[in-house]
Amino acid sequence: MATSAIRSAAAGDTAEFARIVVAYHADMVRVAYVVSGGSQDLADDAVQAAWAIAWHKLGSVRDPERLKAWLVSVAANEARQLCRRRRRLAAVEIDVGGRDPAGSDPADRADELDLERALGHLSIEDRALLALRYEAGLDSSEIGALARRPAATVRWRLARLVARLRKELADA
Amino acid sequence: MPELDQFEGRLAAAVHAFADRADTRVDPLAVAERAIGRRRFASLVWLGRPLPVTASILLVLGLLLALLAWSVGVGAPWDHRTSIVLLPAPTAAPTTGPSATLMPTTDGAGAEHVTGSGTFSIVDSGTSTQVGDTTQLRGFVAQSTDTMNDPRVSGTGTLRLSIDTHDQVGTEWGTYRLVNADGAWEGPLAGAAWSGGDASAVTGYLVGSGANAGWTYYIDVRSSGFATELKGIIFPGPPPGP
Numbered sequence: 001m002a003t004s005a006i007r008s009a010a011a012g013d014t015a016e017f018a019r020i021v022v023a024y025h026a027d028m029v030r031v032a033y034v035v036s037g038g039s040q041d042l043a044d045d046a047v048q049a050a051w052a053i054a055w056h057k058l059g060s061v062r063d064p065e066r067l068k069a070w071l072v073s074v075a076a077n078e079a080r081q082l083c084r085r086r087r088r089l090a091a092v093e094i095d096v097g098g099r100d101p102a103g104s105d106p107a108d109r110a111d112e113l114d115l116e117r118a119l120g121h122l123s124i125e126d127r128a129l130l131a132l133r134y135e136a137g138l139d140s141s142e143i144g145a146l147a148r149r150p151a152a153t154v155r156w157r158l159a160r161l162v163a164r165l166r167k168e169l170a171d172a
Numbered sequence: 173m174p175e176l177d178q179f180e181g182r183l184a185a186a187v188h189a190f191a192d193r194a195d196t197r198v199d200p201l202a203v204a205e206r207a208i209g210r211r212r213f214a215s216l217v218w219l220g221r222p223l224p225v226t227a228s229i230l231l232v233l234g235l236l237l238a239l240l241a242w243s244v245g246v247g248a249p250w251d252h253r254t255s256i257v258l259l260p261a262p263t264a265a266p267t268t269g270p271s272a273t274l275m276p277t278t279d280g281a282g283a284e285h286v287t288g289s290g291t292f293s294i295v296d297s298g299t300s301t302q303v304g305d306t307t308q309l310r311g312f313v314a315q316s317t318d319t320m321n322d323p324r325v326s327g328t329g330t331l332r333l334s335i336d337t338h339d340q341v342g343t344e345w346g347t348y349r350l351v352n353a354d355g356a357w358e359g360p361l362a363g364a365a366w367s368g369g370d371a372s373a374v375t376g377y378l379v380g381s382g383a384n385a386g387w388t389y390y391i392d393v394r395s396s397g398f399a400t401e402l403k404g405i406i407f408p409g410p411p412p413g414p
Contacts, residue, residue, distance in 0.1 A: 018204040025203060026196035033194035034187060040195055051207035060289075060319070115186030134184040135191050145314075148395055149372075150335060152300045152309045153342075153365070166179050 003064045010059035017058075021051060024068055027136065028075035034131035035079035035124060042086065046079035053078070072136040073146040076128045083124045118168050126161050133158060278322040283407045286389075288320030295330075309335040318350060324380075324406060325389055327352030331361075341366045344374055348391065355382025357389045359411070371395060377411030 009016040028050060032043035053074050061070050119127065132138045132146075140158060144151035278284045298312035316329040333346035345362040358381070363374030373394045380387040388411050391404040 014204060014208060017208070018200045021198070021200040021204050021207075025198045025200065029194050029196045029198075030191035034191050038190065038193065043194060048203065048206055051203055052209070055204075055207045057289075060317075115183060116190055119186065119190060130183070130187055131191075134180075134187040148314075148316075148393075150298065150309060150312045150314075150333065152298060152307075152312070153335065153337065156300075156307060156337060162180060162183065165183065 006058060006061055006064050006067060010061075017055060020054075020058075020067075024071050025051075027068060028072055031072045031131045031136050032075045032079040034119075034135050035076050035128045036083055037120060037124075037127060042082050043079060046082050047075050049078045049082070050075040069136065069138055069142050069146060072138075073132060073143075076132055076136075080124050080128050114169055115165070118165050121168075122161075129154070129157060129161060276321065280323045284322050284405065286320050286322045286325050286404050286406060288318060288322075288326065288402050298333075305338060307337045309333075309337070312346075318402065320402065322406065323352070324354065324384055324387075325350065325357065325391075325404065327356075333361075335365070337365070344372060348376060348378060350378065350389075355380060355384040357381075357384060357391075361391070361393075363393075379411065 005016050005019065009020055025047065028047045029043050032046040032050075033040065036042040036046065050071065054071060061067050119130070122130070129143070132143050133140075138146075140154040141151040143149075144154040147154070278286065295315050296311055296313040298309050301308045301310070312331075312333045312335065314331045314333075316331060318326055318329055320326045327350050329348055329350040331346065331348050333344055335342055335344045342365040343363075344365055345360070347359065348361050349356060349358040357378035359376050359378035361374045361376035363372060365372035373392070375390070375392045378389040378391055380389060387406055387408055389404055389406050390411075391402070394401045394403075
C-alpha cells in the first residue's frame with residue numbers, strides 16, 4: 001500500500017479507504033477469529049470496530065509497510081475487549097471437528113487437532129499473542145512496538161506460552 | 173517471521189488452520205461506510221410513497237419555518253422562549269481502541285487535565301540478563317509521538333526503561349523526555365507490570381523547560397494488553413517533594 005494512498009485515506013478519501021479495507025480485511029478477520037476462540041460474530045464485530053478506529057487514526061501510520069501490522073493489532077485489541085465484554089474468557093468452546101481436509105495424513109491431522117484443542121484452553125491474552133505472532137507473522141519487536149511493550153517482555157511471554165503448550169501436548 | 177523450530181512450525185500451522193475457518197468475505201464499501209459512520213439519506217414517506225430527497229428537504233425546511241414562526245409569533249409551548257441553534261453535525265459513536273479517548277482540546281494555557289495517545293517505536297530493545305528467577309532488562313529505549321489534547325504535551329518522546337521481571341510481575345523505572353517546538357518536559361518514571369507483562373502502569377513528574385519552564389507535567393501511562401491510555405495534569409511549580 002503506497003504512502004500516498006494511506007495519506008489520501010487519512011485525509012478523508014473514502015475510495016482509498018475502501019481499497020485499504022479490501023486489501024486487509026481478511027487478515028484482520030483471521031486474527032480476530034483466533035483471538036475470539038472461533039466466534040465469527042465476535043470477529044466480524046471486532047474488525048468493524050477496528051475499521052472505525054482506522055478511519056480516525058490512519059494518519060498516525062507513518063510507514064506504509066507498518067500498515068498491516070497496525071491494522072491487525074487494532075483488530076486483535078478490539079477482539080480482546082469484545083471477548084471480555086461478552087464474558088467469553090472463562091471457557092470458549094472451539095469446534096475442532098469442523099474441517100477434515102481430504103487426503104491429509106491422519107497423523108498430521110491428529111497433531112493439528114491436539115494443538116487446536118490446546119488453543120481452546122488459552123486465555124484471550126495468550127490467543128492474541130499467538131494470533132499476532134503466528135497468524136499475522138509479527139515478530140516480538142513488532143508486537144512490542146504495537147503493544148507499547150519491550151520486545152524482551154513479549155519474547156518472555158511467548159517463550160513461556162510455547163513452553164506451556166509444548167508440555168501440555170507432550171502430557172496429552 | 174524468523175525461522176521457527178519444529179514445534180513452533182506445527183503451532184503456526186495449527187493457528188493458520190484455525191484461522192482458515194473464519195469467513196473473510198466482505199462487502200468493502202459496506203464495511204467502509206459503517207466505519208466512516210456515513211448514512212445514506214432516507215427519503216420521507218408521504219401517503220405510502222417515498223418522497224424524492226429534494227422534496228423531503230423542502231418539507232423538513234417548511235416544518236422548521238412553521239415551527240419558528242409559531243414560536244416567535246404565538247409563543248412556544250415551553251415555559252421559556254427557546255432559540256433555534258445550529259446543532260453540531262452527528263459524529264460516529266466513540267469506540268474503544270488502542271488509545272485514550274481525547275477530551276476536548278484545551279486552550280494550551282494554565283493548569284489542565286490532559287489525555288491523548290501516541291505511536292511508539294523501539295530504538296533499542298536493550299539486553300536481558302537472567303539473575304536467579306529475575307530477568308533484568310537494561311538499556312531499553314523507545315521513541316513515541318504523543319498526540320494529546322493540549323499542545324504543550326504533544327510532541328516526540330524518548331523513553332528509557334529498566335525492567336525487572338519476576339514470573340508474572342515486574343517493576344519498571346527510567347526516564348522520559350518529551351520535546352516539541354516550544355519546549356520540553358523531562359523527569360523520572362516508575363511503575364509496575366503484571367499479567368506476564370501484559371498490563372502496566374508507570375507515572376512520573378516531568379519538569380518543563382523552554383516555554384514550559386515553571387510548570388510540571390504529571391504523566392500516567394496505563395497499558396492493558398494492546399491498549400494504552402495516556403493521562404496527566406499540567407500544573408504550575410515544581411514536582412511535589414517526598
